[in-house]
Amino acid sequence: MTLSQTEPGTDHRNVITTLNPGGPPLPPGGDLLYMRSVGRNDSLHFLFCSQGAPSLLLVHSSNPDAMLKVDWLHFLQRNSSSNLRVEPESSVVHSIALVFSRLWEYQDLNDTADPRSDPGSVFPPDELQDVDWSRVRLSTLSAELCGAIRMRNGSICVQLSVFEEWGRDELWPRLLHNSDSAQLKFWLDGLTPRTAHSRFLLELRTVSGAPLETVQSVRSIDDEYTPSIFTVSQWRSNSSLSFVQWKPVAYRDRSARLEVATPLTHWYPQHQDPVSAATTSGLVLGYYGNNTKTIAMNISFGLSGEPFYKDFMSWTLLVGIGDPPLDQFSVLVWSVLLVGLGSPLLLLLLGGACVCVRHLTGPASSTYEPIN
Template sequence: MSVYHVSRHVTSSAARATTNMAARGSSPSLVFLFTVATLFSRAMTFRREVSMELNPGAPSQPSAGDLLHLRAVGDHDTLHFLFCSQGAPSLLLVHTNTSSSVLQVNWTQFEQRNITGGLRVEPESSVVYSTALVLSRLLEYDDQNDTATPPSGPASFFPPQRLQDITWSNFNLSTSELCDSTPCRSAKLCGSAPSFASGQLCLRLTVFGAEGRSLEWPRLLHSANSSQLELWLDGVPARAARSRFLLELAAVGGANPPSRTELRHSIDDEFTPSIFKEVLWLPQSNGSSQFPSFVQWKPVAYRETPPTLAAATSCGHSPPQRLIGQEVAAAAGLVRAFYLHDPQSFGLNVSFGQAGEPFYNSSHFLSWTLLIGSGSPPAEFLSPLVIVMMAVGLGVPLLLLLVGGACVCIRKRASPANYQPIN
C-alpha cells in the first residue's frame, strides 16, 4: 500500500509571466496592470489537499487489478476519485459534504467482482453524489472513402477490443510532469492484448489541488473540483491501411448521470491553437450552472507525442444513448462493487480523425484528453496578458486619434480671423 500527500502554496504561471515581462523591458504601466490582474486571479483560487493511496487496506497485492484512491479535501467537503483496472478501466467520483469521509473496501468481496457493497464511502449519509466513467471498447473501421464518418452498423467494424479483456499493468504513481505550479498527483496504467502485438493502450489520471492548466496540449483548464484523464494508443497495429478508431464510453450514476451533450464556444485559442469550442457531457439541467458531475473535452486529438499543431486531428461524438446498467456493472468491477442496485447508464462514442487528414497508420500513435469533475465545468476565458495586450493595442490608436483630433481643432481655432478668400 502506497500513500502520497501534497498540499502547498500555489504560484500562478501568470506571476512568472509578469516577471518575464519586466525582464524584457515592458512598460511599467503594462506590468502594473498585469500584476493587478494576476493578484486578483490568485486571490480567487480555491485549493484542495490531495492525497493518493494504492490498494487501500489490501492484505496483499490484488490479483484481479489495482484500485487507486485519490482524496481531494476541501474546507467542508471531499472529492473521492477511485480509478480501477479490475475489468474495464473505470473512474468513480464520489462527492461528500464533509472533510472527514473515508473509503472502506472489503477486499474479499471486491475481488470477486460479482458482489455489490464491497466498496463504500463512509459515513454513507455524507455522500452527496456519485458518478462513474467506464471505458468500454475500442472500435476500428476501414475508412476506404476517407470520409471519417463511422459506419452505422456493427457489421462494418472490425471485431471490437473490449477493454475489460486487456491485461493491465500495475499503476505507476508519480507527481505528474503535466502540472505547472499546481499541486497534483498522477498515476499511469498501460495495457496489452494479443491484437496489440508490441503496442499498448495507456491511461493517465491526474487530480489537481487548484485551478491551472497542464503543460502539454490541449492544455485543458482544470479546477480543484476536476480530474484529467489521458488516453493514448502507441504502436498498436492497424487492421487496415485506412483505419480510424472510436472509443466507447459509459457514464454511470444514481439519480442523474450525464445523459446529454452541449457544445460551448470560445473566442480565444491561446492555449489550444485553432480550437474554439469544447464538448460538455452533462446530467439533465436544473437551471443552475453547477452540476453534480460533468465530463468535458476539446474536440481534438494528436497523432504524435509530444503533441504539435501539425499533428492535431479532429474528434467527433455520437449522441448519448441509454445503456443497460447491469451490463455496464458486469464489465467494470468498480461499478459493481459500489452501486447496490443496477445504476442508470448512458453511453456515447468518440471518433478520431477528419476527412482528408492522415490515417492512424501514418504515425501509429493517437492521444486524447478529457476532464471529469463536479460543480461548474471550467470555462475558457481571456487571460490577463491577452486582456492587457488588447487594451494597449486598442487604446494606443484611440489615444493617437483623440490627440490628433484635438490638434486639428486647436489649429483651426488659431487661424487668422482676417483671411479673405480669393474670388
Template sequence: MAAAAVKAQSGGVCVILLACVFILRQSLVQGAETYRRKLSVDINPNSTLDPPPGGDLLHVRAVGGNDTLHFLFCSQGAPTLLIVHTNTSSSTVKVNWPEFLAHNTSGSLTVEPQSSVLYSTAVVFSRLLEYDDVNNTAEPTSDFFPPYELQNFNWSRLSLNGSMALLCGADPTFRNGSLCLQLSVFDSEGRFESWPRLLHSANSSQVDVWLDGILPRSNNSRFLLELQSVGGAYPLSRVDVQQSIDDEFTPSIFKVSQWVSSMNGSSDVLGFVQWKPVAYRRPHPVLEDAMPCRHSDPQSQSGEATTASSSLIRAFYSKPEAMGLNVSFGLAGDPFYNKTMFLSWTMLVGVGSPPVDFFSPMIVTIMVVAMGTPMILLLVGGVCICLHKRKAASSATYEPIN
C-alpha cells in the first residue's frame, strides 16, 4: 500500500508540474512580442482618375523583415482579393490604368520585381445563390432562383478605416438591402472581439460577408455563396477539416475548415482560406443566433470565365487556374432568412500555414483540476491508510509471560 501511495504521489506531482510548465509557457508565449509587419494603405495606386470608373482598387502593403505581402482588393467586376508574397521588403505594385480599365489586357497589374514573387493566390466572390427550401431539408436541388452575379452588382466606393475596407453592393431587386464585404489586414497575431473570433496572424487577412435586408424571393429562402480560387500552378485545391475539443472562442463549434493550396499534394501549405462552419443571423449574435454552414467539394472551374468576371484576375494572371466551391447556410429545421433578414459569415485568407488554436490557460487549468483532483484524493487516502496501519502495528505489543 505504501508503494501505491508513493506511485500516486509521484504521478500527481508529475501532472501538476507538467500543467504548471504548460501554463507558464502559454503565458510567456502570449505575453511575448509577436511577429509584426509594417502596414501601408493606398487606394487606386498611381491612378490619375479620382475615382476611376467602375470600382476601386485597394492596396495594403505589409512589410516584414525580409519579405512583403501585397493585399489587393478590387470591386471592378466581381469582388476579388489577391495576395502576393515576395522575398524582398522593397517590392512594389505597378498598375497601367488605361489597360486595367479596358478589362482586356493581362499584365496591366504587376508586382515588381517580378522575380521576387514567391506565391500568389486570389479569391473571387462570384455569385450569390438562393433556393426555395419548401420542405425545410436544407438540401438545394432544383428549386434555385436565377443566381445573383456579383460582377453585375452596383458596388459602392470603398470605405476605409485604417487597414480595414468596407464594400457594399446590391442588385436592383434587393430594394433597400445589400451584400457587404469587409476586409481587415493585420500587422500581428490576434482576434476580433466579435464571433467567430478567428485567430489571425500577420500573414493573413479577414473577410466578413453579410446579407442585410435583402428581399428574399420566397418565404423559405436559403442562400449559398459561391467562391472561386485562382492561382498560378497551385490554386486552392482541397478542404481539410480539423477537429477540436475547445469551443472557448466560438461557442458550440468544434471544427475549422481549411481550403488549402499545396505543391503536388504535399503537406506543406502554400496558401489558405480558413473558416469556422458557422454563420450568424444577427449583427450582434448570441448563441441562439448561430447557424451551421457546409461547403461543397472544390471543383475545377473555367479560368476564362473567372477572368471575365474579375478585372483584377485578368490584370494579374496570364494563365489562371481556377477552383470553386459553395458555402451553404443553414441545416434542416433552422430558421429561414426572412426571420431576421440578416446573415453573416467570416473567413481568413492568407499565405503559408493557417493559424492554429492552442488551449488557453483557462482551459488547461480546468483540465488540470479535472485530472489532478482524483490523484490528490488518491494520494491523501493512501497516506492516511499507511499512517493508520503503522499506528496499529506499533500498538500491537506482546504481554510478558510470568
C-alpha cells in the first residue's frame, strides 16, 4: 500500500509511504512501515516497525533517489543482519534508531518519584517486545501502533508523524518541527496500575553511528505554546548529526491541558546491556546487526508531590537530523516586552520633551521694574 503526497517545493519534502514494501501484506510478527521523504538534494528514510519492541529507524542519504531494500526471508527469521539497507549504501550519511524497550512500574509510598531510593518497590518490567502489537494503522502522514500487555488491562500506543515542512503540532506540548524530523507520541491508555501509589518509567534505547551524549536543557522565557514549561530537553551527538528532543512534560488525560500536565525527568540506568536493542528489535537487528552499542535512558513520569498514575499518561518527542528546531520569541512575547520595557522609556522621553518645550516657549523675562 503506497500513499504519495504533494510535490516538493521550497524547504519542502515529498513523502511517500509504503507498508511492508516488497513483502507480504500481513507479515508474521508485525509490520514494517517505510516513509521515504525526498528533498531536492537528499532523502530521509523513516522505518517504523513492530517486529519485537516498537522501533523507529531514521537513515539520512545524500542521494534523493536512494531506496530501501528488504530481504524479507532473513528479516522475518530475525537470525541475521544486513537484511535491511538503504541503497546506494555509499550515500548514507547517518542513521539513528530509537527503541521503546521496557516499561517499569514502582510503588512510590514515600512520594520520592525516584525508584532508586527504594529498589524493592520496583515491579518486574514489562518487556515491550512481548506485547501483542496491532497492525499499523495509517493516515495521511502518520501511523499508529497499539498493543496489550498480557494478563493486564489497557493498552500501550506509539504514534509516528512525519512532516513535509515547518510547522507545529496542534496538541500540547505543541512541539515545533521541520521537514528533517519526525514526531513520536507514546501513551498508556487504561493500563491498570498494580497499586494506588504507582508511577511509571519508560526505557528508551538509541542506536547511532554517532552516539548521543548527555541531555542538555535549553531555557526560554516564552511558554506561549506549552504553558508553565520554560525548557526544552535535547539529546544530541557531539557531531550534531541527529537529535532527540522533548519538553519535560507529560499529560494525565487524553485532552492535554494545563490542569493535567505533570513534569517528567530522565536518568541513565547504572547497568546497560550493549546488545539488548538488537535482541529486542527486529528493525535494529536487521540494519545494524548484533554488535550494536546502545545508550539507554529512563523517562520518569511525575515528580514528588504530583498525582500518581491513574489510567492515562502521554509523552511526545521529536527525532531528526541536523540541528533541532527551537522556538524564537513569539509576537506575543515581543509585544509584552515592548509594552513592559518601552512604556516607561516612552513616558520618560515624553516627559523630558514636555519640560524642554515648556522651557523654550515660556514667557520672556522683562527688563522693566514693576510700578507699585
